[in-house]
Structures are given as C-alpha cells and as structure tokens.
Amino acid sequence: MKRKIFPYSRIMQNRTGLMSRRKAATAGEIATEAARLFSERGVAQVTAAEIAEASGVSLRTFYRYFPTKEDAVAPVLEIGAARWQAALEEAEEEPAAAIPAVLAAQLTPETPEEAEGLARMRPLLRALAEDRELRAVWHRVNHESEERLVALISERGERDRLAARVLAAAATEAIRIGLEEWSRSTAGVRGTGSPAALAARAYAALAPKR
Structure with a gap:
C-alpha cells in the first residue's frame, strides 16, 4: 500500500479540488506553518499575523484562505x-x-x-x-x-x-x-x-x- 505522511506541501499539491495548484500550495504552506507554531508555542500564544508572516503571505491573504487561525x-x-x-x-x-x-x-x-x-x-x-x-x-x-x-x-x-x-x-x-x-x-x-x-x-x- 502506498502512502505518505509527510511532507504536507507535496500532498496538498495533489489535492487541488476547486483550487488551483498554486492556491493549494499556498494553503499547504500556511497550514504547515500554523501546525508548527501551534506545536512549538501553543495555540493561545500564536496569532494569525504570526502565521501569515511565517508563511510569507500578508494577513489579508491569510484571511482569504482561512477564517480563523485554528482553521489554518x-x-x-x-x-x-x-x-x-x-x-x-x-x-x-x-x-x-x-x-x-x-x-x-x-x-x-x-x-x-x-x-x-x-x-x-x-x-x-x-x-x-x-x-x-x-x-x-x-x-x-x-x-x-x-x-x-x-x-x-x-x-x-x-x-x-x-x-x-x-x-x-x-x-x-x-x-x-x-x-x-x-x-x-x-x-x-x-x-x-x-x-x-x-x-x-x-x-x-x-x-x-x-
């Protein structure tokens, strides 16, 4: 049986669905950074702005993809x-x-x-x-x-x-x-x-x- 657990970005690129590959890749990068920051510091200590910065996107872009930091x-x-x-x-x-x-x-x-x-x-x-x-x-x-x-x-x-x-x-x-x-x-x-x-x-x- 073939399966991959990581990396997230590669798997996300295969789940394009309604989004383009570029959008899927961006969503995957944001999700990866959100998971990393939450794991390292705890959810309460991380802001959406910090996730956006770590992902290399603006806060406005972040909210185009996810309504809350947890959804990321x-x-x-x-x-x-x-x-x-x-x-x-x-x-x-x-x-x-x-x-x-x-x-x-x-x-x-x-x-x-x-x-x-x-x-x-x-x-x-x-x-x-x-x-x-x-x-x-x-x-x-x-x-x-x-x-x-x-x-x-x-x-x-x-x-x-x-x-x-x-x-x-x-x-x-x-x-x-x-x-x-x-x-x-x-x-x-x-x-x-x-x-x-x-x-x-x-x-x-x-x-x-x-």
Missing part, C-alpha cells in the same frame, strides 16, 4: 484522512475486511522522516484538549471524513446506507481515538501504544460484528 491547520488534519481513504479505495477486499489492514498501514510510518513527522503531530493533538476552536476544527474534519467514507463504502458494494454509516463511523472514530490517546501518552510511533495499535483496539471494539 485543517489541511494538515485532512491529509491523513485523504491518504487512508485513497488506500481503502485501492484495496482489493471489501471495506469491512480491508479497513483493519489499511488503518494499520496508514498509521505506521515506514521511514525515519515519516516517523519524525508523525511525532511532530503530538503537541498539536495534545492542544485539542485546551483549545475549543481547534477542537471544533478537528471534529469537523473527522465528520467530513466520515461522510466521504460513507460514500466510498456504498460505492464499494454496501447497499445498506445505515450499515455503511456505522462502518464509516467505527473507522473514523477508531483513528480519532487512537491518535488522541497516543498524543496524551509517551508511547512511540510504532509498537505498543502507537497510533496504529490504539486505533486497532478501538476499531475492534467499535466495528459491527459480521
């Missing part, structure tokens, strides 16, 4: 969801059978660079508990990811929409819980207590039994 990290948080959904779409098995292996692969870094990048997410995830606005962005990203998963699971053959929603919710919540619990611990990015291990435990508890 949304692209960073969305990357993981987009990456693992793409892997699930490529899996040969039906979604219910493929999800455990896909989750494990996507949350386990392969290279030192990927491991370092995942480790850098820990302070940002820890900040969720202290910042309501950042937590709202995180929950919104997860909800949107869940909705995309429902569509993907339905396209892959699950005709019962309720069943598709339950499966999508289980997968999304497993990732969210796994990452949040890992961020609160001192566990590494691999092995016992890692995001992959915790997400696997959560999914086993949440997934519908078949």
